[in-house]
Amino acid sequence: MRLEFIKNLGGKEILARNILSSDGNILLKKGTKLTLNYIRQLESNGVYLVYIKDDRFSNIDVKENEEIDILKSSTLKEIPFLFQNILSGDKAEVKKSLRNIESIIDYISEEKNINTNLYEVKVYDDYTYIHSLDTGIMATYLGVKMGWNKEKVKELGMCGMLHDIGKTKIPNEIINKKGPLTDEELEVIKKHPVYGSKILKDRGLFSESIILGVLQHHEKISGTGYPLGLRENEICDYAKIISICDVFTAVSANRSYRNRFSPNEAYELILSNSGIMFEPQYVEKFKECFSIYPLGCKIKLSNGLEGYVLEQNENFPDRPIIRITYDKNQKGNVYTCDMNLLDNPNITIVDVFI
Secondary structure, three states: OEEEEHHHOOOOOEEOOOEEOOOOOEEEOOOOEOOHHHHHHHHHOOEOEEEEOOHHHOOOOOOOOHHHHHHHHHHHHHHHHHHHHHHHOOHHHHHHHHHHHHHHHHHHHHOOOOOEEHHHHOOEOOOHHHHHHHHHHHHHHHHHHOOOOHHHHHHHHHHHHHOOHHHHHOOHHHHOOOOOOOHHHHHHHOOHHHHHHHHHHHHOOOOHHHHHHHHHOOOOOOOOOOOOOOOHHHOOHHHHHHHHHHHHHHHOOOEOOEOOOOHHHHHHHHHHOEOOOEOHHHHHHHHHHEEOOOOOEEEEEOOOEEEEEEEOOOOOOOOOEEEEEEEHHHOEEEEEEEEEHHHOOOOOEEEEOO
């Protein structure tokens, strides 16, 4: 199988994995032959990449994890209720929502293989509650990678899912503005960490660590963040991790005033801000935890060759093994061969076919 972006499909391809909508319903089952109508349906539901069957890459086997797909869908459905219940102050309902959402955190915490890829975290092109879910999932993976105990990982994941709850206190016309914010509007937005931490503190159900993580998730270790301008060790560990996940998931989504970053561009943004915005030790764990280019993803190399990601190199997320299928110098397809980018340091990936 190979991974293909929706806009590159021409119809007649065969799905290799089930496609779920952002609200958890099955849009198309694996084995379905795609038509132009199906492709338009996927696009309208915010799905922008799919696995399709391809005999050339029969040895690329990406296991379909239906359990975590179901957990993602059920969690996404639950997050709006969690926000609403927290805002209303209904403690019994908040506890019920928390129990439901903790299922996905528990699942990730108990997984043996925690390496995942950044495309799998970002499945849909949507923003509101999906951003909260993506941030919480990424933070949970990083907490596990840090070797933290289960309770601490659970708190971190929940902090990630709740980090933007303060935006419920920001006027909708600012949140949904179709264009860049004015300086005055930006100052209003900058209040959301304070609002969020106060909301959680007032409910009396959340630990001080979660509350601090929500309050500080926009702080930068250089001291140029907000709302308090904290630096380095003044910032709590939860906030340092949430800030990495928040920035990655934010720039990876389309907004009305800009297009999304590709995962490799978002990844480079995180790495280039190590020691500036982000704590270096957590950036290193980010590199170890997530691969950029998933198995079956089509890429272009700096020497003009094109192919598909065949295998990952552990701890080198930007240097996978590529199965070459095209050479521009030969003006067409070539006999397939495999290239390990670790053995070819002068060759880089210059494009992902998005």
